[in-house]
Amino acid sequence: MNEIRRVAVVGAGQMGSGIAEVFARAGLDTVVCERDATALRAARERIDRSLRRAVDRGRLDPAGCEDARARLLFADDLEALADRQLIVEAVVEDETVKTGVLARLDEILADDGAVLATNTSAIPVTRLGIATTRASHVLGLHFFNPAPVMPLVEVVSSLHTGPDVLRRIEAFAADTLGKHVVRSRDRAGFVVNALLVPYLLAAVRMAEAGHASPEDIDAGMLHGCAHPMGPLRLADLIGLDTVEAIANSLYEEYKEPLYAPPPLLSRMVEAGLLGRKTGRGFHPYREV
Ligand SMILES: NC(=O)c1ccc[n+]([C@@H]2O[C@H](COP(=O)([O-])OP(=O)(O)OC[C@H]3O[C@@H](n4cnc5c(N)ncnc54)[C@H](O)[C@@H]3O)[C@@H](O)[C@H]2O)c1
Known part of the structure; x- marks a missing residue:
């Protein structure tokens, strides 16, 4: 199984921009996809501000800040995500919007082994997974706000998520992102x-x-x-x-x-x- 290096975040609101920053700071090649031009501009500014704050507080060195910036690409079209190995959707908490985005990503992704993760706070992951043809590769990856600061990630498997996919993403969240992982069954609200x-x-x-x-x-x-x-x-x-x-x-x-x-x-x-x-x-x- 290839190491996960190419990732994306869809929906660049407060959570999506934070998750993109976490990815870029972990050294991953990251695409941020947001359909609203104003929100996309705001996301870029929010990430810049947050990176500068991390430098000011001594949590990131200036070279690390520049590296993270260089690893971020911004797009307004899901088509730009075809070569990704992992995509986290962080669009609004609306089941119809989320299933629409996940179904489209499922069509676009070139690699059948690519993983689709949802940052949903409470929508059952099983229902989101079956909107795609790769339910075994869909799971919940629930970050906390602000994502670059909060150590926790809840990893949520649906009734269809493959055990190897679950283990791979748990290891990625812990080892590559440096997050504290807790597991939850697919119940509304998960644990927190x-x-x-x-x-x-x-x-x-x-x-x-x-x-x-x-x-x-x-x-x-x-x-x-x-x-x-x-x-x-x-x-x-x-x-x-x-x-x-x-x-x-x-x-x-x-x-x-x-x-x-x-x-x-x-x-x-x-x-x-x-x-x-x-x-x-x-x-x-x-x-x-
Ligand atoms: N706010 C929190 O504290 C928090 C914490 C953990 C998880 N979450 C979850 O994260 C998700 C996003 O929450 P948020 O607080 O960032 O919301 P937000 O309103 O700040 O951002 C949502 C973004 O999604 C974009 N969007 C909507 N439809 C889209 C589409 N089809 N394609 C691309 N972009 C699209 C919107 O333009 C907006 O920028 C939700 O599922 C929420 O439940 C939120």
Whole structure:
């Protein structure tokens, strides 16, 4: 089996650009594919900013920064990905969009042994895999935000994922990317979001009920439980549209009221108040 050297990321939002940076910093030849020209430009700037920050903080030397930049190619068409050995899709958390992208990539990829990974937070990987003709080569590779900083990756096998594909990608995530790998069965939310999202939704319900202000809810968990960030600021960082989509997947899977998105969350998403990426959510943000 050839070593994985040629990779791609599809969807260059906050997660896709972070995953592309992780790949480039690991020395991989990386193509970033994003269909929206403004988002593609923003991704390039976001990666540049993040690489510069890593240099300023002494986590990357200037030569490493230049090498990573040189390994990144940007494209607006999936056709550019035909020779890739591994592609991670990180498009919006929408099953129809994801199955459309995966089915198209399946047609385009030249190598039958190439692996398609999804960064979905909560959509069953089995359902995404069967949208392709290579379900044995589809699995979940779930990074955390911001991907260059957070050490964890959840590796999720579907009922069709081949054991050798699973082992190969686990070894790649641990040895090539230097990530801490946990395995999860194909259950909505995997390990982390199945635990985290009900907590975030509880914080939204608390704000909705006027139980406490968003500032005090966050301060409570920051200073009372030593969390690095309060739940509403974390929901803003994830993106309220993504939190709502994950909640819907969890609710659809388990039918437990604690997973149902509260009305305030849905109204904020409808209003375009998506959190940090749009400049306002439960809190205001200057840098989008
Ligand atoms: N935000 C988080 O904290 C987080 C963490 C882990 C996983 N995820 C998952 O990662 C995925 C992406 O989330 P995000 O926060 O980066 O979202 P985002 O909204 O920031 O980015 C999604 C990007 O996908 C692009 N896109 C949509 N359709 C496309 C297509 N057909 N081809 C190419 N690009 C397309 C959009 O233009 C956008 O730039 C979702 O599945 C989400 O659940 C998110």
